[in-house]
Amino acid sequence: MAAPFASSSRPEPKTLVEDSSEEDGAKAQTSPKTGLETKSPAQRDALRKRHSSQPAEKDQTGLDLPPPVQEGTAGPSQGAAQKAPLLDDPEAGDADDDDSSGAPSPYVSRRPEEYLRSQQREPPAAAPRWLTEIYTISYLIFFSLLGTLARLGMQWLTFYPGSPIVTPVIWANFAGCVLMGFLSEDQALFRDEWSTVAQGGEKPGHMTEMEATNKAERNKRKKIIPLYIGLAVGFCGSFTSFSSFARDSFLALSNDLPTPVNHPGDLASGSPTTTSAVPRPDGYSFEAWAAIVIATLALALGGLMVGAHIALALESLTPRIPKRLTRRFIDPLIVFLAWASWLGAVLLAIWPPDRPSGPSSHGSWANETWRGQALFALVFAPLGCLLRFYASLKLNGLVPSFPLGTFAVNMLGTAVEGMCFDIQHVGVGVMGRVGGGRVGCQVLQGVQDGFCGCLTTVSTWAAEIHGLKRRHGYMYAAASVLAALCLMVVIMGSVRWSVGWSSPVCNTGYTNKILG
Structure with a gap:
């Protein structure tokens, strides 16, 4: 009885699978002992080296067989099944990665921004700060x-x-x-700064992924681009002039605003001028001042909205400016053009080529007007x-509801404009020449036209009024207009209503244009 009992309690050792069935494969992986476990450590090391040097075994289909799984480890499918979170489990997507190391998280457990981050291209290295400056x-x-x-x-x-x-400055x-x-609302010219370009069959410049940042964040990025700063701050700010608006x-208000020659009767009265005006009651002078202020504010704010609407209407047609082209070609070229142009203007102002005393001149000093204009x-x-x-960079952030930097430069430029206008219209020096000659x-x-015109701005002023809250915007606009009026009354009014103004000896930009 002992022999049958012993044979029934001790199963025969299993060998490697000879059949491709799943049942035999599972039995072979769950055998109590393998050949390696019955050998000494030195023999096991030798067998491992021998198996590693031999090519992988193949089954009847010709495919490589996976290596036998040692006891205590799980196969790839088994480990993935145990560690991958279920799709139906609402908490599976929020599980930490510590419990699932080695197994990729399913797509549904990843947030959209994490998926897009892996798909985005690495941005090019940013230029050094001093070079950007x-x-x-x-x-x-x-x-x-x-x-x-x-x-x-x-x-x-x-x-x-x-x-x-x-x-005319209006x-x-x-x-x-x-x-x-247009520049503030546009999202196409500088889209390379926050998005990637489509590849393959997509149209060039088409946004291929969901935008990761909102409009406010894009505007922040846009405001640090040198080309955008040059267009918005440099060109628009210099194209507009708050000091000229305050002067006019x-x-x-003082009934001295130059006006064009309108009627034939002006020509019959002798030599017409743009500064001659008939007296009028003070009430009409206040109406004239209010008309200038209202027309300027209305056209400035209206123009801002028109430009924004144009940007939205042409968004699909507006080309993008490639970042690579800007950084490698346009930026270095502008460094040369800017400084060379400024130096050329200085040299031409000092040594103009057509002086009346020069050999190539055919006129008098009265013809030299382009240098002053x-x-x-x-x-x-x-x-x-x-x-x-x-100044705006340093001061605008001090008071969020009141752009102190823009206000300060507008007031400073207005004051300098008034002082230059007074000196230009009164006798100066021992000789008493008007404007110093x-x-x-x-x-x-x-x-007045260069320094004050570029120091002050209406475009940024209007954009800030539009961007502030309604109450803060009205307060900012009223403070700017009234402060400029007070400065002009003190600076220009004190001369106008005391010693009076004389006609300037140079061209001040208001031509008669008698012939149209």
């Missing part, structure tokens, strides 16, 4: 020159006989606000633009 300054210099020329050209074009609005302020509204509003303004324009940029008058006009 040089690019920004160069863009500001270059676009301040262009903005000044655009403003002077717009004033000349819009001051003509029969003009319904006699302050159209420059409107055009600058339209461009500022006071001239309307443009060159001196270009000499002083970058200084005002850079001062406005850094022709060159002195031209330099003062260059300070």
Whole structure:
């Protein structure tokens, strides 16, 4: 009886699978002992080396067989089944990775931003801070020159006989606000800064992934791009001028605002001037001041919204500016163009090529008008633009509900504008020449059009009014207008109503245009 009992209680050892059935494979993996466990450690090491050097065994189908699983370990399918969270388990997606190391988490347990992060390309390395600073300054210099020329050209074009609005700077302020509204609302020009471009059959510039940041975050990123700073702060800020608006509003109040020659009777009276005006009651002077203020504010805020609507309407047609092209080609080129242009303006102002005393001149000193109208303004324009940029950068964040930096530069530019206007229209020096002579008058006009015109801005002012809360926006707008009026009354009014003004000896930008 002992033999049958012993044979029934001790099962025969199993060998490797000879059949491809799942049942025999499971029995072979759960055998009590393997050949390696019955040998000494040295023999087991030798067998392991021999098996590792031999090619993998193949089954009847010709496929490689997986290595035998040692006791205490689980196969790939078994481990994945034990460690992967269930799709129906609501808490499976929030489980920590400590319990599931070695097994990838299922797609449904990953948040959308985690999935997109793995799909995004690595952004190119950012430029050093000092290099970005040089690019920004160069863009500001270059676009301040262009903005000044655009403003002077717009004033000349819009001051003509029969003009319904006699302050020409209002159209420059409107055009600058339209461009500022477009740049603020546009999401296509600089889309390379926060998105990747489609690949394959998609159209170039098409956004291929869900945007990871909202509009406010994109605007923050956009405001640190040197090219955007050059366009918004440099060009738009220099294209518009708060000091010229404040000067014209006071001239309307004092009945000294230059107006075009409108009627034939003006020509019959002798030599017509743009500064001659008939007396009027004080009530009409207040109406004239209010008309300048209301028209400027309405056109500035309206232009800002028009520009934003244009950006939305043309979003699908607006091309993108490639980041690689900007960083490798445009940024270094602007450094050369900006400083060379500014230096060229300075040299031409010092040594103009067509002096009346020179060999190539065919006229008199009265014909030398272009230097005072443009060159001196270009000499002083970058200084005002850079001062406005850094003052706003340092002061605007001090009071969130009141942009102190923009307010400060607008008031400073208005004060300098009033002082230069007074000196330009009174006798100066021992000789008592008005404005200090022709060159002195031209330099003062260059300070007004260049330094003060670029130091002050209407485009940024209108954008800040629109961006603030309603109560804060009204307070900011009213404070700016009233403070500018008070400064002009004190600075310009004290001279106008005491010693009076004389006609300047140089061209101040208000041409007669008698022939149309």
